[in-house]
Amino acid sequence: MTTAAEMGKTVCTICNEERITYFCKGCSKEYCFSDLTKHRVILREQFDILAHDFNRFREKLINEKEDSKQRVLIQEVDRWEEVSIEKIKKTAQECRRILLEHTDTNIMKTEKKLNRLMNDLEPLRQKDDLYETDLENLEKKLQSMKQELDAPQNISIQQDSGSFIKNISVSSNTQVTVRWASNGVTIASGHGSGHALNQLYLPLGLHINDDDTIFIADFANDRIVKWKAGDNIGEVIIGSHGRGKQMNQLDRPFDVIFDNETDSLIISDGDNRRVMRWLLRNDTMYGEIILDNIDCYGLAIDDPRYIYVSDIEKNEVRRYRMGDINSQLISSSIEIILSTYLIVTIIVYVIKWATDANEGIIVAGGRGYGNDLGQLSYPRGVIVDSLGTVYVADEENHRVMRWYKGAIQGDVLFGGNGKGQEANQLHWPHGLSFDRHQYFYVVDYGNDRVQRYSIEANMENVNLPFLSIK
Numbered sequence: 001m002t003t004a005a006e007m008g009k010t011v012c013t014i015c016n017e018e019r020i021t022y023f024c025k026g027c028s029k030e031y032c033f034s035d036l037t038k039h040r041v042i043l044r045e046q047f048d049i050l051a052h053d054f055n056r057f058r059e060k061l062i063n064e065k066e067d068s069k070q071r072v073l074i075q076e077v078d079r080w081e082e083v084s085i086e087k088i089k090k091t092a093q094e095c096r097r098i099l100l101e102h103t104d105t106n107i108m109k110t111e112k113k114l115n116r117l118m119n120d121l122e123p124l125r126q127k128d129d130l131y132e133t134d135l136e137n138l139e140k141k142l143q144s145m146k147q148e149l150d151a152p153q154n155i156s157i158q159q160d161s162g163s164f165i166k167n168i169s170v171s172s173n174t175q176v177t178v179r180w181a182s183n184g185v186t187i188a189s190g191h192g193s194g195h196a197l198n199q200l201y202l203p204l205g206l207h208i209n210d211d212d213t214i215f216i217a218d219f220a221n222d223r224i225v226k227w228k229a230g231d232n233i234g235e236v237i238i239g240s241h242g243r244g245k246q247m248n249q250l251d252r253p254f255d256v257i258f259d260n261e262t263d264s265l266i267i268s269d270g271d272n273r274r275v276m277r278w279l280l281r282n283d284t285m286y287g288e289i290i291l292d293n294i295d296c297y298g299l300a301i302d303d304p305r306y307i308y309v310s311d312i313e314k315n316e317v318r319r320y321r322m323g324d325i326n327s328q329l330i331s332s333s334i335e336i337i338l339s340t341y342l343i344v345t346i347i348v349y350v351i352k353w354a355t356d357a358n359e360g361i362i363v364a365g366g367r368g369y370g371n372d373l374g375q376l377s378y379p380r381g382v383i384v385d386s387l388g389t390v391y392v393a394d395e396e397n398h399r400v401m402r403w404y405k406g407a408i409q410g411d412v413l414f415g416g417n418g419k420g421q422e423a424n425q426l427h428w429p430h431g432l433s434f435d436r437h438q439y440f441y442v443v444d445y446g447n448d449r450v451q452r453y454s455i456e457a458n459m460e461n462v463n464l465p466f467l468s469i470k
Contacts (some may be wrong), residue, residue, distance in 0.1 A: 014039070084165045091164075095157075110145050117141055180413055180440060183423035184451030187441075188216060188227045188234060193448040195221050197233040200448045205255030205268070205299070205381075206431040208441060215265060216443070216450065217253040217431075224256055224267060224278075227450075238267065238278055238287070245272055247287050255299045255431075266307060268296040275299070275309060291320060298335040310336050310344070317344060317353075331360060337382050345379040350392055350403075364390045364403040364410060371397045374409040381432035381443065393429040393442065400429055400442055414442060414453055421447045 010021045014035035021030035024039065031039055117138060124134050189200040201220035208214050212229040215237075223239030239250035251271035259266055263281040275291035295313035302308070307320045310333045317336050318327040331353040333344035344351055344360065348369050351360035365376035381393035388405035391413070399416035403409075415426035427446030434440055440453040 080166075087165065106149070110149050113141075113145055117145075179456045180453050181456055182414065184414060184442065184444075184453050185423075186449045187229065187452045188214060188225075188450035190447075190449045193220070197236070200225070200234075200450075202445055202448060203443050203450065204253075204430050204445060205257075206433055206441065206443050206450065207256050207258050207265075208433050208435045209258060210436055212435060212437075214441070214450065215256050215258065217256045217267070219252055219254065219270075219445075222250045222252060224250070224253060224265065237280075237285070238265070250276075254297045257299045257301055259301060259305065261305060266290075266299055266301065268299050268309070270296060275307070290322065294318075298333070298337075300336050308336055335380055335382060337384065345382055345392070347378060348376055350376070350379055350382055350390055363388075363405075364392050364401070372409075373401075373411065376401070380430045383432045383434065391432055391440075393432055395428050395430065395445075398426045398428065398446075400426070400432065413440075414451070419446070426451070 009018045010030050011017065012019050012021055012032040012035055013029040014031060017032070019032040021032050022036050023030055024036065026043070121138055124131075124138075189198065189203070191199050193199065193201045195201060200216065200218050202218075203216050204219045205217040206214060214227040214229070216225045216227060216234070218225045218239075221239075222243040223236050225234040226237045227234040239248075239253070241248045243249065243251050245251065250267065250269050252269075253267050254270045255268040257266045258264070259277070262277075262279065264277050264279045267276045267278065269276050273293055273295055274289050275294065275296050277288055277290045279286040290307075291309065294309060295311050296309050297312045298308075298310040300308040305322055307322065308317055308330065309320065310317050315332050317330040317333040319330050320327050331344055331351075335345045344353060348365050350362070350364035352363050353360035365374075365379065367374040369375065369377050371377060376392060376394050377396035378394075379392045380395045383391050385391075390403040390405075392401050392403065392410070394401050397416065398419045399412050400414040401410040402413050415424070415429065417425050419425070419427045421427065426442065426444050428444075429442050430445045431443035432441065438455060442451045442453070444451050
């Protein structure tokens with residue numbers, strides 16, 4: 001008796017009977033002719049359904065172009081623009097009206113004075129005896145009227161430094177994972193501790209301007225140093241007269257920030273217990289004490305130009321308005337930086353603090369003293385990008401960490417290879433900053449240098465959501 005195998009028969013996958021079958025390469029199964037035909041019909045129907053789904057998704061994309069959430073948000077931006085412009089126009093119109101009314105009133109007053117003087121002048125001209133005193137008197141009055149007309153003293157334009165138009169920005173929840181080169185490049189000092197122009201001595205805070213100028217609080221040298229990108233030496237701009245309390249001296253400055261509106265540096269002059277402002281406009285240098293009798297450490301400034309100062313004696317952050325003598329308690333703190341929230345560090349964790357809140361929220365650390373990825377040990381410098389990612393100088397762990405928004409642990413960006421002075425090591429990192437070219441800067445306090453880190457080459461075209469530090 002001839003078997004099914006000898007006749008070239010196998011078991012069909014569908015009907016499970018021994019028949020002459022055909023191999024389907026797509027699913028690697030055997031089908032009899034009847035079931036293979038049905039199998040092909042089913043596949044054709046499935047392909048047709050998939051094609052239909054593709055077409056429906058294409059239609060959805062076309063509809064999204066015409067009426068998407070993004071377009072709704074753009075309309076919201078347009079409305080904000082219209083309301084803001086209308087507010088500006090109304091304010092400008094009112095100011096013009098007041099100016100014109102004042103100008104017309106001033107002209108009318110001056111015209112009346114002129115008419116009276118001309119009435120006085122004519123009889124004097126007709127006299128036979130002319131007197132120098134009459135002439136001088138009338139000349140003085142005429143000159144006075146000219147000055148009043150050209151420069152009225154009782155009106156001026158006042159600009160409020162507070163917020164006039166409510167600011168808006170675009171925020172995205174997209175997490176951008178950026179890989180940084182592990183080795184840093186020394187861009188300031190790197191020649192050991194000292195007071196020469198190519199040296200720093202225990203630097204702490206730094207600020208980077210849009211023109212790539214770096215201002216460094218050179219703590220143990222009692223000075224503020226300006227360092228241009230690519231230069232081998234810095235320039236002492238404040239504190240070149242040794243340690244002291246005079247206006248041209250500093251005593252262990254902790255931090256430095258820049259006020260763009262007045263082109264001035266704000267300095268935390270630590271051991272002098274004062275906050276100073278130094279005007280740098282038009283190549284002039286002028287210093288003044290704006291806050292006194294405070295154990296100041298970290299500094300920050302917001303858009304309305306409130307200055308935030310951490311008081312290390314009282315472990316608190318206070319807010320000052322330029323020109324005020326009173327302050328407002330914001331939070332308890334060691335170091336501060338501003339983003340949407342006030343960000344502060346407290347020995348083993350970092351918190352964010354809304355300025356009108358009663359308590360803060362831990363955003364990094366908070367798992368006790370240590371060096372695992374969920375812990376910090378004396379965090380110092382801290383900055384935040386627009387996505388809420390927190391970057392922390394983890395001082396006693398000799399590393400800089402990144403904590404994504406909502407994360408329970410961070411990852412090590414730089415350092416973390418033990419205390420040392422190699423390119424992949426740090427020693428008590430403090431101040432942190434980004435620049436407009438997306439470089440990352442770290443003040444390497446224990447190595448008396450400033451390190452700069454770049455994005456890995458394969459990520460150079462990534463558009464990072466970094467904020468300028470204020």
